[in-house]
Amino acid sequence: MGNLALCVFCSSSNLVPEHFRKDAIALADRMAEEKITLIYGGGSVGLMGILADRILGRGGEVIGVIPTFLRTEELAHEGLTEMIVTQSMHERKIEMSRRADAFAVLPGGFGTMDEFFEILTWKQLGLHAKPIVVANTGGWFDPILSYFLNAENQRMVSRQNLALVEIVGSGDQVVNALLRRRDPAGTPPRLSRL
Ligand code: AMP
Numbered sequence: 001m002g003n004l005a006l007c008v009f010c011s012s013s014n015l016v017p018e019h020f021r022k023d024a025i026a027l028a029d030r031m032a033e034e035k036i037t038l039i040y041g042g043g044s045v046g047l048m049g050i051l052a053d054r055i056l057g058r059g060g061e062v063i064g065v066i067p068t069f070l071r072t073e074e075l076a077h078e079g080l081t082e083m084i085v086t087q088s089m090h091e092r093k094i095e096m097s098r099r100a101d102a103f104a105v106l107p108g109g110f111g112t113m114d115e116f117f118e119i120l121t122w123k124q125l126g127l128h129a130k131p132i133v134v135a136n137t138g139g140w141f142d143p144i145l146s147y148f149l150n151a152e153n154q155r156m157v158s159r160q161n162l163a164l165v166e167i168v169g170s171g172d173q174v175v176n177a178l179l180r181r182r183d184p185a186g187t188p189p190r191l192s193r194l
Pocket residue numbers: 010011012013041043046070074089093108109110111112113114115
C-alpha cells in the first residue's frame with residue numbers, strides 16, 4: 001500500500017497573520033514525519049505554498065493540481081513531485097478528491113470554503129466516505145461551527161450529517177486525528193468541538 005495521501009485546502013493569501021503560517025508549518029512537519037503525501041492546489045502562494053515548500057524541504061511528496069488559467073495567478077509551484085494541469089476548476093476538484101485518502105481544511109478565504117463545502121456535500125450525498133478534518137486554528141472556523149450548530153438545531157442539517165466532519169484545534173492535530181481513525185482500537189471520530 002502506498003503512502004496515505006492527504007488533500008489540504010487552505011488560504012492562497014500571502015498576507016495572513018503569522019500564527020496561521022506557523023500552523024501550516026506544524027501540519028507540514030507532522031505530514032513529513034508520517035510520510036503522508038500532500039495533494040493540493042499546486043500554487044506557491046499563501047499557506048498553500050508554505051505547506052508545499054516545508055514538506056518538500058523535509059523530503060516529502062507533494063502533488064499539485066492546478067487549472068491552466070491559474071498557473072500564472074497562483075504562481076504554479078515549479079518544484080513539486082508531480083504537477084497535474086487540468087482544464088477547469090471542476091476537473092481540479094475531481095482530480096484532487098480522487099487522489100486523496102482524506103481531506104484537511106485549514107483557515108482560508110472563499111476558495112477554501114468552496115472546496116470545504118463541496119467535499120462535505122459530496123460526502124453527504126454518499127459520493128465518497130473519506131475523512132474530512134477541519135483545523136480550527138485560532139478559532140477561524142468558529143462562525144462556521146456556530147452555523148453548523150444552528151443548522152442542526154433548526155433541523156436544516158441532521159445530527160448524522162454534522163458528524164461527517166471532525167474538528168481539531170490546530171493543523172498539527174490533523175494527522176493524529178487521521179491516524180486515530182486508522183487504528184481500530186483508537187478513539188472513534190466525533191465532532192469534538194461542537
Ligand atoms: P482562498 O481560500 O480564496 O485563498 O483560495 C484557496 C484555493 O481555493 C485557491 O487555490 C483557489 O484557486 C481555490 N478556489 C478559489 N475559488 C474556487 C472555487 N470556486 N472552486 C474551487 N476552488 C476554488
